[in-house]
Amino acid sequence: MIEIYEVKTKKDIDDFTMLPFDLYKAKDNWVPPLISDYKKYIKGKTSSVNEVGESIMYLAKKDGKLAGRILVGLNEELNEYHGVRDSYFSQYECIDDPEVSKVLFDQASKWAKEHGSNLLKGPMSLPGGDDNRGFLLDNFDEPPMIQNVYNFKYYNDQVLDAGFSKYHDCYAFDGSPDKKVVDRYAKIIPYAMKKYKFRLDKFRLDKDGIKKDALDVSEVIKKGMPNNKDWVDLMPPSREEIDNIVAAAAPLADADFIYIARNEKDEPIAFNIAVPDYNQVLKKMNGKKNPFAILKFLYNKRKINQMRVFVLFVVPEYRNKGVTQAIYFKIMDNAIKKGYKKIEGSTIWDYNMPMLNDILKAGAKISKTYRVYQKEI
Known part of the structure; x- marks a missing residue:
């Protein structure tokens, strides 16, 4: 029954x-x-x-x-x-x-x-x-x-x-560190940055810097989110939501993997959010937060060797100008220096063609598919 x-x-x-x-x-x-x-x-x-x-x-x-x-x-x-x-x-x-x-x-x-x-x-x-x-x-x-x-x-x-x-x-997408790709990008990216006049700044995680950078993130999303309503599963987040997301991510983040791109006028044109894969630690804690589990967390945190890139936004006028590739290059280069073995970019809707095209151009390959279903009722 x-x-x-x-x-x-x-x-x-x-x-x-x-x-x-x-x-x-x-x-x-x-x-x-x-x-x-x-x-x-x-x-x-x-x-x-x-x-x-x-x-x-x-x-x-x-x-x-x-x-x-x-x-x-x-x-x-x-x-x-x-x-x-x-x-x-x-x-x-x-x-x-x-x-x-x-x-x-x-x-x-x-x-x-x-x-x-x-x-x-x-x-x-x-x-x-x-x-x-x-x-x-x-x-x-x-x-x-x-x-x-x-x-x-x-x-x-x-x-x-x-x-x-x-x-x-x-x-x-699997965009794991590849020294050959990094070396190739190292020759191309500076040219693109000079031609299109943009730079990459590390996201500031200190108390004062995070407020300014969160505001820039908000500006990029406003400009980068499609104005039409074809993307029916997304909507522009409020400033409060962005502040909360940034605040929640900050204690887990590594500034070597989060960037804001700015043009020659100091205007934000792109950003990404990437976080070390704490699942490697959570697996060992078995759902608990007692003192012994926390000791496990602190000990195993140092052994994390992979990360997930959650978000990468570029404003429309700077797409196809090497901005996405520049961010990927910095992430991959720092990942190699820090001993990371795997980078995953996820999860990207199948109708987000600008992001799909950019990540495929960067050499990443689809590693997992997650299917969402629907039913008329």
């Missing part, structure tokens, strides 16, 4: 949080989140960036045993910006049982329809986030990088069986 019910109590939250710890206990490539942080995250209490908004969480049991979970909600700000009423689902986990998965997806569809939606998409990030996007479609032999997804391969079958179809794919 299958039972589905709303998450309401503290025990329900605990069960929702801990279900994947049981499901993936035999999977070496799954990375457990920090339990206390995750509970805040799903309740929208981490920051104003991750306000969950109108949403609901469900748990499913089969024969009295926990068997699946799902979160479904409305991203009100995004819907208003694009003039739609779409719902999203997120945080999906389930045993390999099509009956359980169908009950979960049917319940999510029912909630979405009752709240005025005619389309349900997912898996998606919680509002304001840039994580948990899509089901991993391939390359199940590697662990995910920080804030990326790992899931069972059968999830893609379960969502199709529930009546969903492909919406869009998001890609991860």
Whole structure:
């Protein structure tokens, strides 16, 4: 017998949080989140960036045993910006049982329809986030990088069986350090920077510098975000959201991997955000934040040897002028000097052609595909 019910109590939250710890206990490539942080995250209490908004969480049991979970909600700000009423689902986990998965997806569809939606998409990030996007479609032999997804391969079958179809794919790219590429870029990049009159400045992580650089990031996004509404999964973040993102990233960041490009008038024209892959450390902590786990974090932090590039924005008038390649060159050059073995750029929507073209020109190759699905309801 299958039972589905709303998450309401503290025990329900605990069960929702801990279900994947049981499901993936035999999977070496799954990375457990920090339990206390995750509970805040799903309740929208981490920051104003991750306000969950109108949403609901469900748990499913089969024969009295926990068997699946799902979160479904409305991203009100995004819907208003694009003039739609779409719902999203997120945080999906389930045993390999099509009956359980169908009950979960049917319940999510029912909630979405009752709240005025005619389309349900997912898996998606919680509002304001840039994580948990899509089901991993391939390359199940590697662990995910920080804030990326790992899931069972059968999830893609379960969502199709529930009546969903492909919406869009998001890609991860392997742009790992290559001395030959760096040496080649070292001859080309200075020429492009001189011709198009721009420079690269390291992002300042000190208290005063971070405020100024966050303002420049905001300016680049305003100019670089498409004015049309074809990118229906994105909207320009507010200044408050940018400040929160920068503040959250700063303690984890390394200034050798984050740059702001400025032109001869000192105007910001591009920026990137890259963070060391702390999943390499989280894997060893098993969701805990006790003193012993923190000691593990501090010890293993020094051994991180890969990173994820989350974002790279270039204003339209400076695209195809070597700005993206200049930033990649600096990141790769510093990565080699610091002993990094892998760089991943992710996740890029399949309709973001400017970014896809730039990263392919830089020599990166698609390493993982994450698929987002949709269902008319």
